[in-house]
Amino acid sequence: MGSLQHNFCFSLFSVSSTLFLLLSLPCFPCNPSPEARRLIDRQTLEVGIGSGPAIGIGIGIGGGSYTPPSSPVSEPSCPPQNPPPPPPGDLTPGDFPNLLLYESYVVIQRFKKTIYSDPFHITGTWVGPDISKYRGFFLETPPRFKNNTPAIASVDFNGFRLGAPTLAGFLDQFPDLALFHANSNGFAGTLPGLTHLPYFYELDLSNNKFAGEFPSSVLPLFNLAFLDLRFNFFAGAVPPSVFSLPVEVLFLNNNRFSQPLPSAVGRTTAPYLTLANNDFTGAIPSSIGETGGTLIQVLFLGNSLSGCLPAGIGRLQKATVFDAGFNKITGPIPLSLGCLSKVEQLNFAGNLLYGEVPAEVCRLANRARLLNLSLSENYFTSLGSGCLDLLRRGILDVRKNCIQGCAGQRSPEECALFLACRKYCPAVEYVPCYSGWESRAGNHGSSSPSAKKNGR
Numbered sequence: 529m530g531s532l533q534h535n536f537c538f539s540l541f542s543v544s545s546t547l548f549l550l551l552s553l554p555c556f557p558c559n560p561s562p563e564a565r566r567l568i569d570r571q572t573l574e575v576g577i578g579s580g581p582a583i584g585i586g587i588g589i590g591g592g593s594y595t596p597p598s599s600p601v602s603e604p605s606c607p608p609q610n611p612p613p614p615p616p617g618d619l620t621p622g623d624f625p626n627l628l629l630y631e632s633y634v635v636i637q638r639f640k641k642t643i644y645s646d647p648f649h650i651t652g653t654w655v656g657p658d659i660s661k662y663r664g665f666f667l668e669t670p671p672r673f674k675n676n677t678p679a680i681a682s683v684d685f686n687g688f689r690l691g692a693p694t695l696a697g698f699l700d701q702f703p704d705l706a707l708f709h710a711n712s713n714g715f716a717g718t719l720p721g722l723t724h725l726p727y728f729y730e731l732d733l734s735n736n737k738f739a740g741e742f743p744s745s746v747l748p749l750f751n752l753a754f755l756d757l758r759f760n761f762f763a764g765a766v767p768p769s770v771f772s773l774p775v776e777v778l779f780l781n782n783n784r785f786s787q788p789l790p791s792a793v794g795r796t797t798a799p800y801l802t803l804a805n806n807d808f809t810g811a812i813p814s815s816i817g818e819t820g821g822t823l824i825q826v827l828f829l830g831n832s833l834s835g836c837l838p839a840g841i842g843r844l845q846k847a848t849v850f851d852a853g854f855n856k857i858t859g860p861i862p863l864s865l866g867c868l869s870k871v872e873q874l875n876f877a878g879n880l881l882y883g884e885v886p887a888e889v890c891r892l893a894n895r896a897r898l899l900n901l902s903l904s905e906n907y908f909t910s911l912g913s914g915c916l917d918l919l920r921r922g923i924l925d926v927r928k929n930c931i932q933g934c935a936g937q938r939s940p941e942e943c944a945l946f947l948a949c950r951k952y953c954p955a956v957e958y959v960p961c962y963s964g965w966e967s968r969a970g971n972h973g974s975s976s977p978s979a980k981k982n983g984r
């Protein structure tokens with residue numbers, strides 16, 4: 529990345545005359561360039577299914593193990609049962625270990641008839657009275673029974689590429705279901721209500737064809753620990769109550785969610801929060817700082833977020849990844865970000881940030897764990913002390929900014945146009961984690977040709 533850049537960071541070139549000429553021009557529309565768009569596409573791959581450096585969490589693990597939610601649950605109130613249809617084939621309740629399994633058999637056979645695509649011939653195993661041999665279904669005795677009474681505890685269709693128009697009348701018909709994993713299938717339609725399932729705690733619908741509003745049927749699931757809706761076509765606002773779910777994983781990326789993020793984002797307990805590649809607008813809520821006790825990875829990249837960076841980000845003391853790349857966020861980087869003592873990846877590339885790259889943040893590479901500070905395609909004008917060293921080491925990327933003396937910067941005209949726009953973001957200089965003895969000025973000599981503080 530930056531290995532070549534530093535060689536070209538020594539000769540200053542002057543743009544001041546051009547700058548004055550252009551000061552009176554109207555501000556240009558602040559849209560990402562085609563190049564930025566391409567980068568977004570690339571980033572999209574990086575938050576792809578079950579991979580990507582930013583998400584240290586795989587999906588597709590599943591099947592059969594009961595880790596029931598901690599709170600004790602009472603008898604489930606079963607959904608109103610229609611009288612079961614006449615048995616498909618010639619199996620009768622007497623062929624099954626218990627009536628529940630017979631009923632599940634009927635549900636599965638009915639669902640099987642709606643499946644229009646089954647490239648791996650999964651449903652070919654869904655025959656006969658021994659449901660434990662059906663691919664994708666896992667039996668266990670649910671907590672509500674004392675004796676050995678197997679029932680369907682989990683359904684794991686990960687990677688099966690089954691196509692069916694709806695899961696209604698299927699997913700909601702297993703009263704003891706604890707988890708449903710359906711990564712990479714072709715399911716669609718409206719998600720049936722699941723709130724009558726007392727043990728349900730994991731829902732993975734990633735990479736399917738679900739569309740429409742956020743599936744509110746998941747919202748009152750007070751035991752939900754894992755919610756993965758990424759790579760679908762869900763649209764509209766994300767209801768604030770989503771952020772009150774007791775989840776450890778909340779993956780909403782690569783949908784068509786829009787609207788400003790509610791300030792309830794700050795209520796989430798999820799260590800892994802992925803909102804990337806939607807169409808969220810508005811500012812990153814300052815309440816994000818309230819997740820400081822839990823948040824480990826947060827991906828905002830590839831939305832239409834705007835506004836100033838909230839200083840509260842500096843409270844994310846556990847965060848290892850903070851990625852807000854390719855949005856329309858503006859303002860200087862709040863110096864509070866110098867408090868992100870666990871952060872390894874910090875991405876703000878492709879935004880409208882300006883000012884100086886703070887020495888406080890560059891310091892995180894030597895004093896903490898920062899490995900990658902991506903600030904390319906912004907409007908920064910100078911490097912704080914210590915930052916040039918990061919540029920040399922390939923940790924800092926400042927291509928396509930407005931830093932005099934660095935290679936690969938925007939044209940003077942482009943910079944002048946942007947810098948002439950009215951700025952409204954406050955410069956938040958307070959560094960809450962510094963305890964007096966470390967002052968802003970510090971005693972770290974500037975190694976950058978443009979490290980002088982200007983125009984803060």
Ligand SMILES: *[C@@H]1O[C@H](CO)[C@@H](O)[C@H](O)[C@H]1NC(C)=O
Nearest residue numbers: 529853873875900901902922
């Ligand atoms: C640093 O992070 C950016 C943005 O996530 C990524 O595109 C880039 O490849 C990373 N660089 C390195 C050297 O890991």
